Structure formats: structure tokens, C-alpha cells
Amino acid sequence: MDTPSTLADNPRSSVNEHIAARLRALRDARGVSLAALAERTGVSRSMLSLIERGESSPTATVLEKIATGLSVPLAELFSPVPTTDATPPSPLRRAAEHVVWRDPASGYQRTEVSPAGATDFARIVDVSFPAGAHIAFDTTHYDAPVHQQVWMLEGAMHIRHGDDTYELSVGDTLAFLLDRPTAFHNPTRSEARYAVVIVPSAASRPRLP
Known part of the structure; x- marks a missing residue:
């Protein structure tokens, strides 16, 4: 393989x-x-x-x-970089084509797994979060709502959305709008892993050449 x-x-x-x-x-x-x-x-x-x-x-x-x-x-x-090729984007994305990136500050790793032909409607991100790591996003302004769901696959996470904090264990799912400051924290001594499903509204989807 x-x-x-x-x-x-x-x-x-x-x-x-x-x-x-x-x-x-x-x-x-x-x-x-x-x-x-x-x-x-x-x-x-x-x-x-x-x-x-x-x-x-x-x-x-x-x-x-x-x-x-x-x-x-x-x-x-x-996302895939736009090209001048008129061929429609494929609805299939092989594992070898996944885009993996690691944050140089917190060490958290995100893997973009959605096919290019599907990202206008929803996208899936596979996240690995190091033990004890913490990251906060304070930006909240979007032209249109962006919906997000987090599904815990391994370990545990604390997610703060505005003034609310949620403790997630394996199998738990949290849905929220990206409309408030959000923080992610792994309080354990083991790596956590979760899937993120992002669904932008029609008005917020990018229109790229």
C-alpha cells in the first residue's frame, strides 16, 4: 500500500x-x-x-x-488552488491527495479531506490535537453565517464558544455558528482527534475563477 x-x-x-x-x-x-x-x-x-x-x-x-x-x-x-483547466473538479479525493498542515505554535494538525468538487456545499476537516494544547480564535465577522459541527473521535476536548464551555468525550457532537470567539483545549495527557464539518451559507461561499 x-x-x-x-x-x-x-x-x-x-x-x-x-x-x-x-x-x-x-x-x-x-x-x-x-x-x-x-x-x-x-x-x-x-x-x-x-x-x-x-x-x-x-x-x-x-x-x-x-x-x-x-x-x-x-x-x-x-482548498485546491484554482487552475485555468475547464475540467470540472473531481467528486473523489484520494487519501494521497489530502492536505495536511500543522500549526507551528500549538502543534495541532488539520487534514483537509473533502473533494474539490464538494467544498462549495460542505467540507470535512480531520483534526489531531496535542495533549495539553490550547488555541483561541477571537475573530468573529463573516458576511454570512458559517455553521460548524465537531464530532469527537478520540480523547477529549474542552471547547469554549463565547461564554459557554462544552466538555466533549468520544462520540459527542457539538454544533455552533462561527459568530463568537472560540477556544479549543485538550485537558488530557493524550492526543485528541475530532472531525469538523463546516457548512457555509450560500452567500459566504467563495466564487473563484
Whole structure:
């Protein structure tokens, strides 16, 4: 059996270049300048420029700010890069084609598993969360609601959504809107794993060339 080849297994530059290409495509599709994006996100124009040139390894927190500034879920920064090929995207995505990325700050790993032909409707992300790790996303503005469900597969997680905190164990599912600051914490000594299903509303789905 072949071993899947992912962005996480390749040189760091490959990951950076993928994010850079996605950022350029999303920004161009929306007609947003670097200066305007910097104002929206609080991320400096110089840092955005470095990321867009593939010369920086941004953290999940920074990427979330950028995604929110573009009014898309974080997962959009890991979608397939648009091409000029007129062939419709495939409804099938092989394991070897999964995009894997690890946050340089918290160590949490996300694997984008949805086929390119299905991401306009829903997307699935497989997350591995290190023991004791914590990450917080404070950005909350989207042009239209984005719905998210978390399904615990292994271990346990504490998820704070606004003022509410939920303790999830294996098999538990949490549904919420991405409309408030959200924090994720693994309180155990073992790695946790969960699936995230993201469903953007029709108005928030990106329209890329």
C-alpha cells in the first residue's frame, strides 16, 4: 500500500506556497488590496506580503484572522488552488491527495479531506490535537453565517464558544455558528482527534475563477 504524500510530509516551503497561492486567489477574487486586508485583520501589510510570497510560516491564529478578513472559513486557505483547466473538479479525493498542515505554535494538525468538487456545499476537516494544547480564535465577522459541527473521535476536548464551555468525550457532537470567539483545549495527557464539518451559507461561499 502506498504511503500518502501530504503537505505535512513535504518541505515547509510547499505548505507556505500552497497557502500563498490560496491567499492570492481569494484576495484577487474579492478585489481586496493588501492594505485593506491589513486594516480588516490587524495583521500588518508586511506580514501579509511575506505570507503571500510563501516566505512566512503563519500560525493558525494569524490564518484565522486572514480568513475572517476575507469572509471565508479557515479551511478555504487549504482548498485546491484554482487552475485555468475547464475540467470540472473531481467528486473523489484520494487519501494521497489530502492536505495536511500543522500549526507551528500549538502543534495541532488539520487534514483537509473533502473533494474539490464538494467544498462549495460542505467540507470535512480531520483534526489531531496535542495533549495539553490550547488555541483561541477571537475573530468573529463573516458576511454570512458559517455553521460548524465537531464530532469527537478520540480523547477529549474542552471547547469554549463565547461564554459557554462544552466538555466533549468520544462520540459527542457539538454544533455552533462561527459568530463568537472560540477556544479549543485538550485537558488530557493524550492526543485528541475530532472531525469538523463546516457548512457555509450560500452567500459566504467563495466564487473563484
